Amino acid sequence: MISIQQLNVRKNKKDILKNIDWNINRGEHWSILGLNGSGKTTLLNIINGYLFPTSGKVEVLGEVFGKTYIPDLRKNIGLISHSLQMQMKDFESVLSIVLSGKFASIGLYEAVEKKDVELAQHYLELLNCSHLQDSQYGILSQGERQRVLIARALMATPKILIFDEPCNGLDIIAREELLQFIEKISTEPDCPTFIYVTHHVEEILPCFTHTLLLKEGQVFAQGPSAEMLTESNLSAFYDRPVSVLVEQKRTWIALKDNLQHN
Numbered sequence: 276m277i278s279i280q281q282l283n284v285r286k287n288k289k290d291i292l293k294n295i296d297w298n299i300n301r302g303e304h305w306s307i308l309g310l311n312g313s314g315k316t317t318l319l320n321i322i323n324g325y326l327f328p329t330s331g332k333v334e335v336l337g338e339v340f341g342k343t344y345i346p347d348l349r350k351n352i353g354l355i356s357h358s359l360q361m362q363m364k365d366f367e368s369v370l371s372i373v374l375s376g377k378f379a380s381i382g383l384y385e386a387v388e389k390k391d392v393e394l395a396q397h398y399l400e401l402l403n404c405s406h407l408q409d410s411q412y413g414i415l416s417q418g419e420r421q422r423v424l425i426a427r428a429l430m431a432t433p434k435i436l437i438f439d440e441p442c443n444g445l446d447i448i449a450r451e452e453l454l455q456f457i458e459k460i461s462t463e464p465d466c467p468t469f470i471y472v473t474h475h476v477e478e479i480l481p482c483f484t485h486t487l488l489l490k491e492g493q494v495f496a497q498g499p500s501a502e503m504l505t506e507s508n509l510s511a512f513y514d515r516p517v518s519v520l521v522e523q524k525r526t527w528i529a530l531k532d533n534l535q536h537n
């Protein structure tokens with residue numbers, strides 16, 4: 276699905292990404308875990324074609340960057356991000372926002388067919404938002420907005436679906452609800468390949484088969500999530516001892532230094 280070889284990104288004399296090798300195969304779902312400034316957004320911008328590498332080879336869905344028409348490729352990549360959320364119009368109805376996903380447009384300007392409306396309603400139901408379909412987007416809570424944006428992204432039947440820190444700003448209940456929906460979508464037939472970017476280990480759901488640990492612009496480690504999210508690996512990643520608890524098939528961490536001081 277994605278093949279990145281020896282990717283380097285340098286901007287304003289700063290090496291933002293260094294020697295990244297990363298492959299995503301069909302059937303895998305990946306999380307990218309990294310601290311602030313580790314290069315996660317830059318990596319996503321490369322995959323989406325918003326940014327060009329300084330050097331290296333990037334191939335997405337069989338298309339080699341530099342030899343393909345990026346806007347066409349982008350139609351196959353869904354993105355759930357804070358900046359996308361900010362672009363939605365407050366006065367638009369939830370149903371038309373979801374329908375606009377079919378055309379990847381901000382606003383609905385094209386005629387829709389009955390089957391489009393039925394599909395949009397199916398996704399709203401899947402994300403427990405049916406009751407909101409006639410509401411204005413502007414009145415929704417953060418959690419509801421994120422769920423509506425996921426339904427919108429699914430309308431385009433993307434092959435890759437990117438979640439860029441989707442739980443930011445959510446309280447624990449809204450966060451857990453959103454995560455449950457993401458886990459549920461992963462069991463749908465023809466589910467897209469997920470890439471889930473986060474600062475928080477506990478958001479890495481069981482459906483994320485693989486994890487990439489990004490540190491200071493470099494791949495610290497990558498592989499099956501269970502092998503990545505161990506106490507020794509995460510302690511080395513964070514440069515400080517952490518304790519790890521596995522509960523509900525997810526990994527939860529605490530800094531050991533903090534525990535000792537209490």
Ligand SMILES: Nc1ncnc2c1ncn2[C@@H]1O[C@H](COP(=O)(O)OP(=O)(O)OP(=O)(O)O)[C@@H](O)[C@H]1O
Nearest residue numbers: 286287289291309310311312313314315316317318
């Ligand atoms: N155009 C640029 N010129 C110089 N430095 C940049 C540029 N764009 C990003 N950076 C720097 O590169 C580093 C990585 O930025 P990036 O936004 O990719 O990190 P991130 O992992 O997404 O961070 P966060 O989790 O805080 O959103 C940061 O130190 C940032 O300041």
